[in-house]
Amino acid sequence: MTVLIERARNAAGLLAAFNDAGVLALADVHVADRVARLGGEPDETVRLAVALTVRALRLGSVCVELATARRTTTSEEEVDLSTLPWPEPPAWRAACDRSPIVAAAGESGRPLRLVRGLLYLDRYWREEELVRRQLQQRAAAPPPPVDLTQLRTDLGRLFEPGGEKQRLAAAVSALRRVTVLAGGPGTGKTTTIARLLAVLCAQPGEPPRIALAAPTGKAAARLEEAVRSSGVPLPDLRASTLHRLLGRRPGSRTRFKHHAAHRLPYDVVVVDETSMVSLTLMARLIEAVRPDARLILVGDPDQLASVEAGAVLGDIVAAKGEPSPALAAALAGVGETGEVVNGVVTLDRVWRFGGDIARLATAVRAGDDDAVVALLRSGSGEVEFVESAAVSGLRTEVVEALATVAEAASGGDAVAALHALEQHRLLCAHRRGPYGVTRWTAEIESWLPADRLTDLSPGRPLLITANDYDAGLYNGDTGVVIQTPDGLRAAFARGGEVMLIPPSRLSEAQPLYAMTVHRSQGSQFDRVSLVLPPATSPLLTRELFYTAVTRARTGLRILGTEDAVRAAVTRPIARASGLRDTLTERART
Numbered sequence: 370m371t372v373l374i375e376r377a378r379n380a381a382g383l384l385a386a387f388n389d390a391g392v393l394a395l396a397d398v399h400v401a402d403r404v405a406r407l408g409g410e411p412d413e414t415v416r417l418a419v420a421l422t423v424r425a426l427r428l429g430s431v432c433v434e435l436a437t438a439r440r441t442t443t444s445e446e447e448v449d450l451s452t453l454p455w456p457e458p459p460a461w462r463a464a465c466d467r468s469p470i471v472a473a474a475g476e477s478g479r480p481l482r483l484v485r486g487l488l489y490l491d492r493y494w495r496e497e498e499l500v501r502r503q504l505q506q507r508a509a510a511p512p513p514p515v516d517l518t519q520l521r522t523d524l525g526r527l528f529e530p531g532g533e534k535q536r537l538a539a540a541v542s543a544l545r546r547v548t549v550l551a552g553g554p555g556t557g558k559t560t561t562i563a564r565l566l567a568v569l570c571a572q573p574g575e576p577p578r579i580a581l582a583a584p585t586g587k588a589a590a591r592l593e594e595a596v597r598s599s600g601v602p603l604p605d606l607r608a609s610t611l612h613r614l615l616g617r618r619p620g621s622r623t624r625f626k627h628h629a630a631h632r633l634p635y636d637v638v639v640v641d642e643t644s645m646v647s648l649t650l651m652a653r654l655i656e657a658v659r660p661d662a663r664l665i666l667v668g669d670p671d672q673l674a675s676v677e678a679g680a681v682l683g684d685i686v687a688a689k690g691e692p693s694p695a696l697a698a699a700l701a702g703v704g705e706t707g708e709v710v711n712g713v714v715t716l717d718r719v720w721r722f723g724g725d726i727a728r729l730a731t732a733v734r735a736g737d738d739d740a741v742v743a744l745l746r747s748g749s750g751e752v753e754f755v756e757s758a759a760v761s762g763l764r765t766e767v768v769e770a771l772a773t774v775a776e777a778a779s780g781g782d783a784v785a786a787l788h789a790l791e792q793h794r795l796l797c798a799h800r801r802g803p804y805g806v807t808r809w810t811a812e813i814e815s816w817l818p819a820d821r822l823t824d825l826s827p828g829r830p831l832l833i834t835a836n837d838y839d840a841g842l843y844n845g846d847t848g849v850v851i852q853t854p855d856g857l858r859a860a861f862a863r864g865g866e867v868m869l870i871p872p873s874r875l876s877e878a879q880p881l882y883a884m885t886v887h888r889s890q891g892s893q894f895d896r897v898s899l900v901l902p903p904a905t906s907p908l909l910t911r912e913l914f915y916t917a918v919t920r921a922r923t924g925l926r927i928l929g930t931e932d933a934v935r936a937a938v939t940r941p942i943a944r945a946s947g948l949r950d951t952l953t954e955r956a957r958t
């Protein structure tokens with residue numbers, strides 16, 4: 370998240386120095402000052418630690434590691450951070466340790482907490498502990514009762530040779546309470562979800578009550594549609610957002626109707642696009658899932674993590690550990706031999722595409738910038754690298770695609786218009802500025818005929834920017850204005866069907882000519898063009914680049930410099946959290 374760094378007028382000493390260097394924002398300084406004043410903490414090194422913790426949360430980390438902060442802190446301005454007056458780590462840690470505002474093990478009621486050299490706001494430490502405890506308790510609990518003969522038969526019936534990892538994931542989901550199904554696009558995650566649900570439904574007894582959920586409405590709609598069209602016979606399943614599943618409470622984003630004392634009534638809870646789930650939401654979810662239910666977390670840990678703090682899926686997948694002997698024995702009993710640590714099964718065979726986009730995604734994930742640049746310059750039909758400022762290729766493609774959308778929309782063919790809208794998407798890292806969505810939206814509008822530029826023009830592409838539960842629209846939904854016999858309607862795809870809404874009923878919509886990579890998560894397009902910002906942009910990271918590349922099914926155009934590409938590929942987001950280490954620690958005991 371880019372935040373304008375304003376100068377804090379009243380800050381002095383260390384806080385002022387870090388604020389001047391563009392490390393601390395005004396809000397970081399103010400929160401630290403306030404917390405320290407209320408708690409009677411005069412030490413400015415502790416205030417600095419608090420401000421850095423508040424800042425870390427703003428940037429997606431859950432905590433700050435005091436010993437490495439000097440090396441790992443980055444600035445949104447180009448300044449040499451090593452010249453800043455960093456406190457010496459041992460003295461800094463000792464000052465935090467004895468501070469009246471910092472709790473240590475066994476203490477409570479203080480706003481911060483220091484654990485193994487990691488400084489947390491206490492609330493986030495408690496959430497991380499809750500997630501860790503829940504995962505470990507569920508791993509240690511006896512597996513849900515399973516008819517092994519039936520399971521073996523169904524695994525053999527539903528998974529063909531070539532899909533061994535998929536079959537293993539299904540077996541784990543039957544034999545363990547928490548399963549993590551990880552994999553990139555096209556590796557068969559949704560196919561596996563459908564088949565593993567069929568395996569669970571085929572067990573003797575009452576069919577399980579199943580919930581399908583995802584962090585965004587768009588991802589939920591996609592999951593529901595994919596499971597329905599998988600060809601696997603299943604009961605009619607609806608998917609919802611996680612917020613809706615947990616039961617929204619008006620006025621609160623972190624309190625829900627379902628919680629530890631009022632659990633969800635499901636036997637199986639499947640969450641797709643888990644990489645986008647923040648620590649706070651994961652804590653609320655996991656405590657609301659019944660202890661004897663099966664929780665199946667699905668996602669791509671290499672994608673951008675949640676906008677809010679935490680990267681729980683990435684942490685679980687990265688946590689080390691030993692395979693559990695009990696699970697290994699149970700798996701062997703149904704003919705499975707794969708090693709499973711912490712319930713994680715990673716699918717690595719790409720079924721959908723195997724061309725240069727997939728090769729590029731693999732090279733990006735591996736951080737191999739030479740291979741990425743070579744692939745981009747290979748002249749492949751799938752991947753194009755536009756290193757100059759020339760936009761003629763992009764312009765032709767955008768104008769033609771939008772003309773197809775407009776033609777179908779004017780003829781009242783909503784299905785064809787929505788389909789054409791998914792043919793190509795322009796993605797940007799930034800929202801504003803010369804490389805951002807706003808500027809590119811204006812540029813594309815300048816390429817189009819004037820009569821297609823009002824919100825009431827057939828063919829006008831729309832992006833919904835807020836949830837509207839009454840209208841059944843979600844933030845991130847994309848649609849198009851079409852001509853119908855009853856007048857103009859906004860058309861949106863819904864599980865293979867089209868939903869038509871009078872444009873006057875759309876409360877929060879904007880024209881969709883470009884979108885941020887963050888917003889594109891959970892969607893795919895036939896062709897994608899990606900505008901890269903300069904190499905110095907702090908938003909340019911490996912996860913962002915990987916997410917953008919993997920949105921494309923058949924064609925990808927990168928507009929940017931070699932420097933920008935190399936910067937992106939070699940700059941993974943480092944999100945600090947204690948979860949991956951604590952999961953590992955306990956797994957060894």
Ligand SMILES: Nc1ncnc2c1ncn2[C@@H]1O[C@H](COP(=O)(O)OP(=O)(O)OP(=O)(O)O)[C@@H](O)[C@H]1O
Binds near residue numbers: 552555557
């Ligand atoms: N075992 C399999 N045998 C044959 N085809 C498969 C198998 N598994 C998946 N596929 C096919 O591969 C394609 C991608 O599968 P699927 O949609 O399940 O992947 P995914 O990981 O959910 O992808 P994404 O994250 O992009 O939605 C689909 O066309 C699916 O039918």
